[in-house]
Amino acid sequence: MSDGRFIAIDWGTTNRRAWLIERGQVLAAHRDDRGVRAMASADYPAAIAELRARFGDIRVLAAGMVGSSRGWREAPYVPCPAGAAELAAQLLEVERDVWIVPGVSHLGEGRADVMRGEEVQLIGAVAAGLAPHDGLLVQPGTHSKWAWMQGGRIARFATAMTGELFDLLRRHSILAEMMRETPDPDSDAFALGVARGAAGESLLHALFDVRAGTLLGLRDASAGASLASGLLIGAEIAAHRADMAGGVHLLAEGPLAAAYARAIALSVATAHVVDSEAAFVAGISMIEEMRR
Amino acid sequence: MSDGRFIAIDWGTTNRRAWLIERGQVLAAHRDDRGVRAMASADYPAAIAELRARFGDIRVLAAGMVGSSRGWREAPYVPCPAGAAELAAQLLEVERDVWIVPGVSHLGEGRADVMRGEEVQLIGAVAAGLAPHDGLLVQPGTHSKWAWMQGGRIARFATAMTGELFDLLRRHSILAEMMRETPDPDSDAFALGVARGAAGESLLHALFDVRAGTLLGLRDASAGASLASGLLIGAEIAAHRADMAGGVHLLAEGPLAAAYARAIALSVATAHVVDSEAAFVAGISMIEEMRR
Incomplete structure (x- = not known):
């Protein structure tokens, strides 16, 4: 049928x-x-x-x-x-x-x-064929997944709460009033955040600078969201620097793909953006084939 | 008058x-x-x-x-x-x-x-006389302050958003259902969190383990708040390890003093708990004297 x-x-x-x-x-x-x-x-x-x-x-x-x-x-x-x-x-x-x-x-x-x-x-x-059988893949998002593939299978992975934390800070924290703008991956504030996050600066401390830096006139309040986004993505990258030298495949679209591609390029490696819809269709088709 | x-x-x-x-x-x-x-x-x-x-x-x-x-x-x-x-x-x-x-x-x-x-x-x-003229003082809280004193003056300081982040995670995040208990500084989960946080493990990743570890049966959901608290305080300590060898003076009371004292003792140094009300009274009296 x-x-x-x-x-x-x-x-x-x-x-x-x-x-x-x-x-x-x-x-x-x-x-x-x-x-x-x-x-x-x-x-x-x-x-x-x-x-x-x-x-x-x-x-x-x-x-x-x-x-x-x-x-x-x-x-x-x-x-x-x-x-x-x-x-x-x-x-x-x-x-x-x-x-x-x-x-x-x-x-x-x-x-x-x-x-x-x-x-x-x-x-x-x-x-x-969008990513190698052995390599590092990243799916950024609310709960970003970093996956180490071996022979086309998921050998191990690690979740980062990056997107959720950004959302919590933006909606409920004392930083909220400095995070009203949409983060701009091409801004200096984003690049600064990535550099500091990827260098391993303490996130608990660096995030407060989003507020203090505005209060003391270091930057305009409109840069806060970009700085916070850069700090968080940079901290995520810092955790996997050692494995990124061979390049990273990024399963994402739109602004999220742009932000991560730029953050990865700024810090350590080249990001290859992969069409995540095509990847899903290929994956579910393979599971369906194996099933029969 | x-x-x-x-x-x-x-x-x-x-x-x-x-x-x-x-x-x-x-x-x-x-x-x-x-x-x-x-x-x-x-x-x-x-x-x-x-x-x-x-x-x-x-x-x-x-x-x-x-x-x-x-x-x-x-x-x-x-x-x-x-x-x-x-x-x-x-x-x-x-x-x-x-x-x-x-x-x-x-x-x-x-x-x-x-x-x-x-x-x-x-x-x-x-x-x-509750703390030395030259030393490291900590006021844990919503926005923890780490202050380096020189000659009795504040030479520099750093704020960590530890308490606010704990509160955001507990109230609004996907971890909320695992964080309903009151953190217990004497629990194994707290000690584990402190060890991992103080060792510099990525906070963005480690926090998700509060959820995943419960889902996979590594620990009871009731341990989640203690683990999260330990991870956050441990990460705060990790940022200042190098300066803590000479001991730390802690301006806090009650459960917060207990948690930080234990976390500091577990990781690197001895914490001397200082009565923060007595400190405030002495400080404001000195300002009033200078004013006249």
């Missing part, structure tokens, strides 16, 4: 993106704001029925926060090293031919880490 | 503490929650009149956020190095014999910093 067609969903906290895919090719796409946060448990079957009415009554593969304790149903975490085969082996069927892709976990160096959704992009970026 | 008596106020964001002082001795004290945040500009004269009705129609010296742009009127910042003489010389009279103590600023190493209120405790701790 399906002709190898299936529906893929990247179901995150705030958004949902869906594609009708056949043999790795996108036939149609849909995007809306029905993220996990906007859904109650009982809403999921109708949301799937609506997508099937649009794309056909075929298999559905969903990845992301939909498989978390805040989503539809909790899918397992597959431990690193994790590739398409390991993910396909642990798919969770939540209703007739609707499958949730597991997350990935990492335990090591006394540290724990988890991801949900990013794993599909990571293995897909390699599968699509 | 005043017999050398005066009213001292430590007027912070959320609280106000007032003392009737004569020749460095406290004759009476008062504390309420009429902090700057609870006051409109027009409320200050009546709040002073009320204290004078209680303590006498005498001179008032007020320090803290009352002198900020969010307070009664903005008092200047005195640049480092700053001692009692420099502060006394810049007192701002806001109404008949009501004086606001200036804040202190530091510009150096491309960095700006400011304080308001802490300066009185710092110089007072030395004046009262």
Whole structure:
């Protein structure tokens, strides 16, 4: 019935993106704001029925926060090293031919880490030839993921709360009034922040300078958001300097891609920007193939 | 008329503490929650009149956020190095014999910093013999101050947003559900956090472990607040390790004093806890003497 067609969903906290895919090719796409946060448990079957009415009554593969304790149903975490085969082996069927892709976990160096959704992009970026089989990939965002790939599988990874911290500072902190502008990656304030963050300056101290520097007239208040953004991204880079010499592949679009590409270029390496939608489609197609 | 008596106020964001002082001795004290945040500009004269009705129609010296742009009127910042003489010389009279103590600023190493209120405790701790003329003093809190004293004056200082960041994470972040308990400085989780923070582990990454470690069963969710607190205080200590070998004087009380004393003892040095109220009284008395 399906002709190898299936529906893929990247179901995150705030958004949902869906594609009708056949043999790795996108036939149609849909995007809306029905993220996990906007859904109650009982809403999921109708949301799937609506997508099937649009794309056909075929298999559905969903990845992301939909498989978390805040989503539809909790899918397992597959431990690193994790590739398409390991993910396909642990798919969770939540209703007739609707499958949730597991997350990935990492335990090591006394540290724990988890991801949900990013794993599909990571293995897909390699599968699509957009990133090397062995290399360092970064997905910036609310919770940035730094992933070390080996043989096309996720060997280990580390999450940085960079985006969430920026958002907390901007919305709720004493720095809020200095962070109203949109950060400008081409500004001097951003470059200064990156330099200081990447040099390992204490974030707890450097962030207060966003306020103090304005109060003492070192810079205009409008530079605060760019300085804070640079400090945070710079601190994120500082943690991985040693592994970045060989270049970094960046799964991102728009302003986030611009900010990270510039921060990485300013500090240590070249960033290769990878189309994260193409990576997701390649990754979910590979999981679907492994599944059959 | 005043017999050398005066009213001292430590007027912070959320609280106000007032003392009737004569020749460095406290004759009476008062504390309420009429902090700057609870006051409109027009409320200050009546709040002073009320204290004078209680303590006498005498001179008032007020320090803290009352002198900020969010307070009664903005008092200047005195640049480092700053001692009692420099502060006394810049007192701002806001109404008949009501004086606001200036804040202190530091510009150096491309960095700006400011304080308001802490300066009185710092110089007072030395004046009262509670801390050495040359040494490192710490006032932990929402915005922790690390101050290097030379000859009893504040030579330079650095602010860490430790307390505010803890509060933001606990109230608004994805870690909130793992941070409901009160941090326990005697717990293993706190010690682990301090060790990792003080070793220079990336805060952006380590904080996410508060969540991931619970999800993967490394620790109980009840340990999250202690781990996060340890990580943050440890990171604060990491920034000043090199200067701490000679010991640290800690201006704090209660749980905050306990947490910092333990974190400092665990990582590098001995913390000597100083009575911050006694330090404030000594500091404001010295400013009042210099003023006359």
